[in-house]
Amino acid sequence: MTENLITIDAHEVVKTFIDPEGKKFSAVDHVSLEARAGELTALVGPDGAGKTTFLRMVVGLLRPDAGQLGVLGIDVREDPQAVQDRVSYMPQRFGLYEDLSVQENLDLYADLHGVAQDVRQERFSRLLEMTDLARFTARPAGKLSGGMKQKLGLACTLVRSPDLLVLDEPSVGVDPLSRRDLWKIVENLVENEKLSVIVSTAYMDEAERCENVFVMNSGRILAHGAPSLLRQQARGLTYLATPVPPMPARQLQARLLDARDQIIDAVPDGGSVRFIRQPDTTSGQIAALLADAPYEERLPDFEDAFMMLLQQHREAANDATHTAPTPPLTEPAREKPPEAGPVISVKNLVRKFGDFTAVASTSFEVRRGEIFGLLGPNGAGKTTTFRMLCGLLPATSGQLEVAGVNLRTARATARAHIGYVAQKFALYGNLTVKANLEFFGGAYGLRGKILKNRITDTLEEFELDPSSISGILPAGYKQRLAMATGLLHRPEILFLDEPTSGIDPLARRAFWRMITALSERGVTIIITTHFMEEAEYCDRIAIQDAGRLLALGTPEEVRRQAGQKDINSAFIAIVEQARARPAAHEQVP
Structure with a gap:
């Protein structure tokens, strides 16, 4: 492959679905992008931005409704099987067989992909060494840690040698050590084997490792380029504030986030708070807001640019769905x-x-x-x-x-x-938001008018649509609903x-x-x-x-x-x- 070869060539790609109310919506809305061979390309964006839908079209699992999508020089709409024969795809929930051992999972995926017997041993050995799983070949996949499962999933994805590797949030749910190890493997594949990789991620530090990043929101591309180039959009707007004890950093962050007309974003960092001011906010306004906390300008990072782009798009589209939910206010502060x-x-x-x-x-x-x-x-x-x-x-x-x-x-x-929000959000996916609240409220012993009033207040506070089916909500909204169910009885x-x-x-x-x-x-x-x-x-x-x-x-x-x-x-x-x-x-x- 030459350096300039394009592995993904998308032009005005559209994918439309129908929601439970029968209304059409564009999960991918006229997306155009190019991914170059031998590079690491990232898709980043909020929940529901369209990243997974786009990747599923890239690997031929979904058919675009409009536009042109070429992968490895093949028209995906015309010949999805030809694309699938040359692409390896690791979805968010990779399908390991938990009753089978590590080796048996590798054998099974090699069989499914038709990997020749004479190359398997060398390939298995390389993958097991790369993922540090050689000592665990006899262990059932179900007894591996989350990080080890992710690495086994990647190994199974690579049992054949693909021309393009597609990873949909590969490090979700794994700890920092496992995440670091996973990315070492991916970067090694790109650097030493010149493998082309496109990855979606919720971690901004992972996006910063990539040569080219596409920022998505509401099905559209907001910006793209090298992380070093994108972060310049926040130059001159980023600061570090240090709270004076006994004020915790999160309290200072909350004050900054509540000043939405002056502040774009704020997040604790090493006992201080990183924040981004609005472009039209004056130095005098910042000084007044932080009268009791010293602050200084800092260099922007990619996450600053990401948050700025989302804020600008939200304001332009007047999209209230991404507004931070208001803390519950109906209960008097005690x-x-x-x-x-x-x-x-x-x-x-x-x-x-x-x-x-x-x-x-x-x-x-x-x-x-x-x-x-x-x-x-x-x-x-x-x-x-x-x-x-x-x-x-x-x-x-x-x-x-x-x-x-x-x-x-x-x-x-x-x-x-006690209130409890489980790791996998113990919601009933076939029920509406309101029905879930009614069920969990009843389980906590709430009845009649008290339950009805709590549900009404909760729907408003968490900005939830009572008629939405919970199983198809974006992850961020499932989280809101799960939090709401855990707080109904005010634990x-x-x-x-x-x-x-x-x-x-x-x-x-x-x-x-x-x-x-x-x-x-x-x-x-x-x-x-x-x-x-x-x-x-x-x-x-x-x-x-x-x-x-x-x-x-x-x-x-x-x-x-x-x-x-x-x-x-x-x-x-x-x-x-x-x-x-x-x-x-x-x-x-």
């Missing part, structure tokens, strides 16, 4: 009760599954109104800990109290004080299990603005997340791996423990140091 003791107390908590110890002698406390983050790699034991705290899983041993109730002896009583403690997995930065900002408001009202928040930037919103965080507690403290204390400036690097350093210690011990005679 004062935080006096600190009589922790609202959650964990002492020597252990959970075993047969001979396997998922959580080993873990102890910590959570204060009322605190935002407490449980972090760890896939398979670290944090979800098991989380489920024990919610009363969904009994502990093997140890002491566990929630809202003053012993969870080992009175789980039902404790659960009355003292809210448990959130990776609630922002797979959603874009815009939706994450809206989510955390709401969480900050809940915390200020005295609601205690326990959250697991793989977005390390979100750890900066927490009052304290705990990092687990292999069932052990590795770090516990404020984000600043954890960064200091690891000797790192940002929480992502601190997380990786703490986990890698802990994993190296047993290995070093084993080498001692």
Whole structure:
């Protein structure tokens, strides 16, 4: 392939669907783009932007309704099978067979793709070495961690040698170490094997690794180019503000986000807050807004440009659907009760599954109104800990109290004080938004006029259409609905299990603005997340791996423990140091 060869050539491509009400809408609306051979190309955009629909047309799974789409020089509309024979596609939920071993999954996909027997062994060996799965060939896929499943999915996608690799959000739901390893593999394929790759991603730092980025929203391309070029659009508008203790960074962020006529975006970063001002905002207005917080100008990054482009498009289209949901206001703000003791107390908590110890002698406390983050790699034991705290899983041993109730002896009583949003959003996809709220409200014991009023208020507060079918909502709106169901009964403690997995930065900002408001009202928040930037919103965080507690403290204390400036690097350093210690011990005679 020559450097100038175009692998994807799209011109005015349109794909239209019909919503449940019978109305047509364009998921992809006159999209034109080119992806060059031997390069890494990214599609970024909010939920519902059209990224997945476009990629499914690229690989021949959907037929464009209008426009021209050439892939590897082939007209996809005329010959989708010819494209599928030369393209490998890894969708968001790659279809591993969980009862089959790692090797059996590789064999199966090699059979499906007609890979010749004489090349399989060499190819399998290379893929297993590349993904660091050679030691696990006999392990069932269902018993792999989330990151290992993603790497096996990529290996199965590559059992044949494609001319184009298409990845739809490949790192959603995996921890920073697994995400780093996955991207090392992808970059190695591009650099050393000159493979052409197009990827959609919700992570702006991943988009920044790509040679060419296309920013999508509402089915359209807003801008494209090298990340270094796109970020210049925010030059002169980006700043770093430092809150003066005891003000937490999230509180300063909330103040900035609420000044929507002056501020485009704000997000915590290493104890400070990165923000973007509106182009027409004056230095005097910024100084007045940050009278009690020193600030300085900083160089823009790609995420700044992304947020600016979305803001401009939203204003131009007057698209209210992307407005941050307003924190619940119908309940009168209540004062935080006096600190009589922790609202959650964990002492020597252990959970075993047969001979396997998922959580080993873990102890910590959570204060009322605190935002407490449980972090760890896939398979670290944090979800098991989380489920024990919610009363969904009994502990093997140890002491566990929630809202003053012993969870080992009175789980039902404790659960009355708890709201829970599951990792996969336990919604009923065939029911409307309103029907889901009615069901969950009834499950929490709400009845009659109280339930009706709560639902009315919730629909307004979360900007939800009561007649929408929940199963076809974009991920960001499913998240809003899941949050709404968990808050209907106004719990003292809210448990959130990776609630922002797979959603874009815009939706994450809206989510955390709401969480900050809940915390200020005295609601205690326990959250697991793989977005390390979100750890900066927490009052304290705990990092687990292999069932052990590795770090516990404020984000600043954890960064200091690891000797790192940002929480992502601190997380990786703490986990890698802990994993190296047993290995070093084993080498001692």
